[in-house]
Amino acid sequence: MGLLPVAEAQARLLALAPPLSIEDAPLGLAAGRWAASAVTAKRTQPARDLSAMDGFAIAHADLPGPFRMIGESAAGRPFAGRVGAIETVRIFTGAAMPAGANCVLVQEEARVEGTLVHLAGEGPGHPGRNVRPAGLDFSEGDGLIAAGERLTPARIALAAVAGHATLPVRRRVRVAIAATGDELRPAGAPLGDGDLPESNGVMLSALLADLPVDLLDLGILPDRLEVLRDAFAGARPDVLVTTGGASVGDHDLVRPALEAAGAAIDFWRVALRPGKPMLAGRLGDGVVVGLPGNPVSAFVTATLFVRPLIAHLSGAADPFPATAPAVLGEPLPANGERTDYLRGRRIDGRVHIAAIQDSSMLRTLARADCLVLRQAHEPAAAAGDSVEILDLA
Numbered sequence: 001m002g003l004l005p006v007a008e009a010q011a012r013l014l015a016l017a018p019p020l021s022i023e024d025a026p027l028g029l030a031a032g033r034w035a036a037s038a039v040t041a042k043r044t045q046p047a048r049d050l051s052a053m054d055g056f057a058i059a060h061a062d063l064p065g066p067f068r069m070i071g072e073s074a075a076g077r078p079f080a081g082r083v084g085a086i087e088t089v090r091i092f093t094g095a096a097m098p099a100g101a102n103c104v105l106v107q108e109e110a111r112v113e114g115t116l117v118h119l120a121g122e123g124p125g126h127p128g129r130n131v132r133p134a135g136l137d138f139s140e141g142d143g144l145i146a147a148g149e150r151l152t153p154a155r156i157a158l159a160a161v162a163g164h165a166t167l168p169v170r171r172r173v174r175v176a177i178a179a180t181g182d183e184l185r186p187a188g189a190p191l192g193d194g195d196l197p198e199s200n201g202v203m204l205s206a207l208l209a210d211l212p213v214d215l216l217d218l219g220i221l222p223d224r225l226e227v228l229r230d231a232f233a234g235a236r237p238d239v240l241v242t243t244g245g246a247s248v249g250d251h252d253l254v255r256p257a258l259e260a261a262g263a264a265i266d267f268w269r270v271a272l273r274p275g276k277p278m279l280a281g282r283l284g285d286g287v288v289v290g291l292p293g294n295p296v297s298a299f300v301t302a303t304l305f306v307r308p309l310i311a312h313l314s315g316a317a318d319p320f321p322a323t324a325p326a327v328l329g330e331p332l333p334a335n336g337e338r339t340d341y342l343r344g345r346r347i348d349g350r351v352h353i354a355a356i357q358d359s360s361m362l363r364t365l366a367r368a369d370c371l372v373l374r375q376a377h378e379p380a381a382a383a384g385d386s387v388e389i390l391d392l393a
Helices: 006-014 153-161 200-207 225-234 254-260 295-313 362-367
Strands: 022-026 055-058 067-073 087-091 103-106 110-113 116-119 143-145 166-170 173-180 213-221 239-243 264-268 279-283 286-291 323-327 339-347 350-353 370-374 386-391
Touching (some): 006 264, 055 067, 173 200, 173 225, 200 213, 200 239, 200 295, 213 225, 239 295, 254 279, 295 339, 323 350
Parallel strands (some): 173 213, 173 239, 239 286
Antiparallel strands (some): 022 166, 055 087, 055 103, 339 350, 339 370
16 A cells, blocks of 8 residues: 555545534533534524613704703613603613614713703714614524534624524544553653653643543553454544554554454555554544654644544534645755655744754654645745745644
């Protein structure tokens, strides 16, 4: 099996499973998920004309007054009567406009003498001035949130004002994470000669923390075929993510263990740097993604494949990370047959590439605020050229 282009590998991964089943989530639990169907307004907002300023509700035709004050309208306590000729009601921001009034004389342009209100400025220039008309934001039946849009805090608030207490979403994605390797020890544990603290599991958990996932930590699995096979066969998540053991060495046992557990591998090895030895397939009713063990490779492949897969299962209309243009800070040589994602940092309006791109170097990744995308066979680039970046900040 040859190296698979990144875009083709991403498409094949998402084709392995459709979005998950739909449920209704209370607004407080819907944030960060994706709308499973279109959300329409159950009510009009504002439901009636409201004052946009503190002042006095008047009929524009009655200017310049003076006006006789006959009552007050405050938010939640509307004036019950009607404003007649040369009459006014004291009104506050957000309060309902009384019948008979069609504009607001702001308090800074009014002089009050007892029950009389005199014009003390230019006044409202036209009917409707300083008024928020009914339906200014939306009307009943309007489409507000499209299927597949992410439920941001603003969209959650919009749904609440539109009359919704719950929203249709896909159920949370069950994700199991397994780190493999005899050399790995839990973070903070004593280390022997040749041991290494395990970092991929906690990194992946942090990388997925803003997504609607329920995480299961399978821990550190040794490089023994039967142990890996049993652990993989016993897991029943929607997505199984493994790190390490995906290459071709004598101790790279993830692929044979997955196949022994009943997995059908769809593809293995992607034309990507870092992250070539990556695999994906089906295991039971779920999807399995085998990431490389080097932490930068695991980070990049999780960003390009695991996060989009979870977004897809969650119903995202556009699950892939967006890129943006940036100005290159130094020249880059022509690229080879693999798509590169280079660690970079933006300084003074230009993106600068880390001098060493070794996939084991976490400090370089931690200092990066973006990945610079270089397509396969892309020609050399000069300082000042435009490049595409994937934001990490």
